[in-house]
Amino acid sequence: xxxxxxxxxxxxxxxxxxxxxxxxxxxVVHFGRTMSSEDFWALRDIxxxxxxxxxxxxxxxxxxxxxxxxxxxxxxxxxxxxxIRVAGRIAALLELGAGFHPELTGRENIFMNGSxxxxxxxxxERRFDEIVGFAELEQFIDMQVRNYSSGMYVRLGFAVAVNVxxxxxxxxxxxxxxxxxxxxxxxxxxxxxxxxxxxxxVVSHGADLIRQVCNRAAVLDHGQLVFVGKAGEAVRVxxxxxxxxxxxxxxxxxxxxxxxxxxxxxxxxxxxxxxxLDHPGVPDRRYLLAGEPLTIRLxxxxxxxxxxxxxVVTLYDAENRVLYAADSGVLGVAIPRLADxxxxxxxxxxxxxxxxxxxxxxxxxxxxxxxxWQERQYSFEVMNPGSVLGYVDVAMRFEARDVGAAGDAEGRxxxxxx
Amino acid sequence: xxxxxxxxxxxERVADMWEYRELLVGxxxxxxxxxxxxxxxxxxxxxxxxLLYLVIFYVAFQVVLKAGIxxxxxxxxxxxxxxxxxxxxxxxATGSVTANAEIVKKVAFPRExxxxxxxGAALVHFLLQASVLAVALLAYRHDVAWGYLPxxxxxxxxxxxxxxxxxMLLAAxxxxxxxxxxxxxxxxxxxxxxxxxIYPYMTVGNQRAENGFLVGLYTANPITPIVVTFQRTIYxxxxxxxxxxxxxxxxxxGTELLPGWGVEAYLLLLLYTITLGVILLFIGLWAFAxxxxxxxxxx
Numbered sequence: 001x002x003x004x005x006x007x008x009x010x011x012x013x014x015x016x017x018x019x020x021x022x023x024x025x026x027x028v029v030h031f032g033r034t035m036s037s038e039d040f041w042a043l044r045d046i047x048x049x050x051x052x053x054x055x056x057x058x059x060x061x062x063x064x065x066x067x068x069x070x071x072x073x074x075x076x077x078x079x080x081x082x083x084i085r086v087a088g089r090i091a092a093l094l095e096l097g098a099g100f101h102p103e104l105t106g107r108e109n110i111f112m113n114g115s116x117x118x119x120x121x122x123x124x125e126r127r128f129d130e131i132v133g134f135a136e137l138e139q140f141i142d143m144q145v146r147n148y149s150s151g152m153y154v155r156l157g158f159a160v161a162v163n164v165x166x167x168x169x170x171x172x173x174x175x176x177x178x179x180x181x182x183x184x185x186x187x188x189x190x191x192x193x194x195x196x197x198x199x200x201x202v203v204s205h206g207a208d209l210i211r212q213v214c215n216r217a218a219v220l221d222h223g224q225l226v227f228v229g230k231a232g233e234a235v236r237v238x239x240x241x242x243x244x245x246x247x248x249x250x251x252x253x254x255x256x257x258x259x260x261x262x263x264x265x266x267x268x269x270x271x272x273x274x275x276x277l278d279h280p281g282v283p284d285r286r287y288l289l290a291g292e293p294l295t296i297r298l299x300x301x302x303x304x305x306x307x308x309x310x311x312v313v314t315l316y317d318a319e320n321r322v323l324y325a326a327d328s329g330v331l332g333v334a335i336p337r338l339a340d341x342x343x344x345x346x347x348x349x350x351x352x353x354x355x356x357x358x359x360x361x362x363x364x365x366x367x368x369x370x371x372x373w374q375e376r377q378y379s380f381e382v383m384n385p386g387s388v389l390g391y392v393d394v395a396m397r398f399e400a401r402d403v404g405a406a407g408d409a410e411g412r413x414x415x416x417x418x
Numbered sequence: 419x420x421x422x423x424x425x426x427x428x429x430e431r432v433a434d435m436w437e438y439r440e441l442l443v444g445x446x447x448x449x450x451x452x453x454x455x456x457x458x459x460x461x462x463x464x465x466x467x468x469l470l471y472l473v474i475f476y477v478a479f480q481v482v483l484k485a486g487i488x489x490x491x492x493x494x495x496x497x498x499x500x501x502x503x504x505x506x507x508x509x510x511a512t513g514s515v516t517a518n519a520e521i522v523k524k525v526a527f528p529r530e531x532x533x534x535x536x537x538g539a540a541l542v543h544f545l546l547q548a549s550v551l552a553v554a555l556l557a558y559r560h561d562v563a564w565g566y567l568p569x570x571x572x573x574x575x576x577x578x579x580x581x582x583x584x585x586m587l588l589a590a591x592x593x594x595x596x597x598x599x600x601x602x603x604x605x606x607x608x609x610x611x612x613x614x615x616i617y618p619y620m621t622v623g624n625q626r627a628e629n630g631f632l633v634g635l636y637t638a639n640p641i642t643p644i645v646v647t648f649q650r651t652i653y654x655x656x657x658x659x660x661x662x663x664x665x666x667x668x669x670x671x672g673t674e675l676l677p678g679w680g681v682e683a684y685l686l687l688l689l690y691t692i693t694l695g696v697i698l699l700f701i702g703l704w705a706f707a708x709x710x711x712x713x714x715x716x717x
Binding site: 014071072073074075076077078079080081082083084085086087090092094099101103104108111112115116117118120121144 | 420421422423424426437438440441444445448451452455518520521522523524525526527710711712714715
């Protein structure tokens with residue numbers, strides 16, 4: 001079976017002129033002045049094969065070229081070099097209802113939009129009822145579209161696009177529009193397309209959507225393809241690029257350790273001299289999987305023995321919210337006397353976190369004195385191999401009893417467990 | 419299997435356009451519907467414009483300047499309607515890509531369809547106006563030049579090819595240089611007076627002896643053959659026979675209005691326009707091939 005989409009050596013150059021004279025007058029006035037223009041490569045030598053029936057994600061931050069690539073696949077832009085082979089009819093959900101004319105009725109717009117999307121009049125007639133039904137606009141179909149609410153507008157646009165009966169569906173973050181029930185309907189339709197073995201390409205910077213629906217994904221960064229592989233893995237790579245953070249999670253960063261709040265200069269000094277993250281995983285993997293063990297080891301040095309010290313750790317999510325804060329005391333270990341150098345550890349048997357980069361602070365304190373506090377200087381990264389969403393790995397099972405006619409003799413539903 | 423690449427052959431692109439022919443019809447239909455949707459008079463509006471022109475020019479030329487062209491309404495409309503087809507079609511075609519920016523940016527289809535649809539919509543208006551004129555001619559039992567009648571479809575073809583070719587080229591330019599549209603409006607205003615629509619061709623054509631070069635230049639106007647062909651066929655009167663010269667002086671009894679050429683001469687002139695139109699069409703297609711891949715980004 002030939003691939004659904006074969007992108008071969010595709011580059012796309014845009015000319016950015018620094019002085020954009022968009023009118024004849026301006027050009028005449030500025031005639032003779034050198035029009036300095038700069039080449040901007042939105043995409044460079046992209047090689048990509050998308051198999052039939054795959055749901056493929058294109059990830060990247062704004063300006064990475066992911067939307068340009070989608071437009072090239074859709075034929076809206078032409079590549080500067082290279083070529084794209086597409087097997088089958090494409091429908092692009094770039095903007096729902098693009099080309100709707102407010103003066104025309106819903107019915108007229110269905111025909112108009114359908115023919116823009118490449119359907120013949122007869123094909124549209126055959127699908128007309130289904131389109132109207134999907135959009136739930138039976139009573140309003142002969143009303144001018146300018147009187148539609150924005151929700152009705154979007155529904156009609158989506159209904160036309162998905163009923164084009166595409167072999168390949170291109171989706172550009174449009175699933176994030178509309179009310180919740182409509183979003184669910186869109187997602188249901190995408191899943192139906194998946195079951196029917198159609199190819200879907202989704203562009204998003206929303207990692208959740210990619211994780212939820214895609215089998216595979218590619219990550220673009222500044223017009224270059226930086227990663228192709230499993231969706232979950234792509235999400236992790238993507239996050240690194242978005243954060244512009246190339247420090248490898250799990251290793252002690254090179255940031256010099258500095259004390260933000262000092263204990264009195266005259267009193268005893270206790271410092272955390274080193275922080276080591278210990279995760280007994282595959283040695284060359286720089287991230288954790290959800291549910292894996294993690295140990296945070298703190299090495300300390302005390303200038304003189306101190307009494308009743310406590311080590312503190314605080315975990316934060318990407319938005320700096322405190323996820324968890326504890327100290328050695330509340331964890332049930334008293335340290336009556338701390339002297340010289342040594343190592344203590346916060347041990348997590350199963351890290352209950354999902355996707356994301358997490359930061360943490362460490363510190364040492366005594367009664368009424370903060371010896372050392374290193375605010376959010378360390379981080380680690382967790383990759384969620386599954387398809388659930390969120391931050392917390394709530395170990396959850398699903399059970400079903402008496403859910404329908406498909407039950408066995410005891411009235412227990414037959415549920416396929418993966 | 420569809421292939422997207424930088425350079426597509428002319429054959430591939432024409433095949434694409436053919437595949438999207440229903441979109442062409444749809445766009446024309448949309449244009450007409452949208453224009454008359456919320457208006458009380460509807461299609462009658464498309465008759466108002468030529469009628470207003472008729473009244474204004476009648477007063478200005480026949481009453482005030484006493485130009486003395488017999489059956490002035492038929493004279494004027496026989497040339498004006500086909501000029502309007504050219505003028506409206508060219509204006510709309512020039513702005514067609516920028517006006518449809520929303521769909522160009524979001525949907526893939528052969529962009530050449532847009533200027534073609536603009537000219538197509540102008541054609542529908544023309545046919546509507548022309549049929550009203552035809553009814554009027556029948557009612558007045560006006561005698562057209564039957565021998566020249568086969569030239570009309572050719573003349574119509576000539577104006578369509580020329581407007582589509584030039585319009586396609588200008589539409590591509592207009593994406594980059596937005597005031598091409600305004601420039602076209604001004605140019606058409608000058609072009610209108612440069613074409614024998616209100617005044618007869620022979621007022622200029624008769625001066626060939628004195629100003630051969632200028633008259634040659636004047637005759638090179640590719641719209642002139644079309645207008646003159648329509649006038650020759652529909653107006654069907656070579657000379658003014660009405661008594662008394664006007665203050666414009668030249669047009670009195672027996673004054674020549676139209677050249678007395680045979681069908682072959684008109685045919686040759688039309689072929690000249692068609693040739694230019696086909697060349698322009700190829701240049702326009704080339705301009706689209708060169709630039710349409712970036713339209714979505716430039717808009």
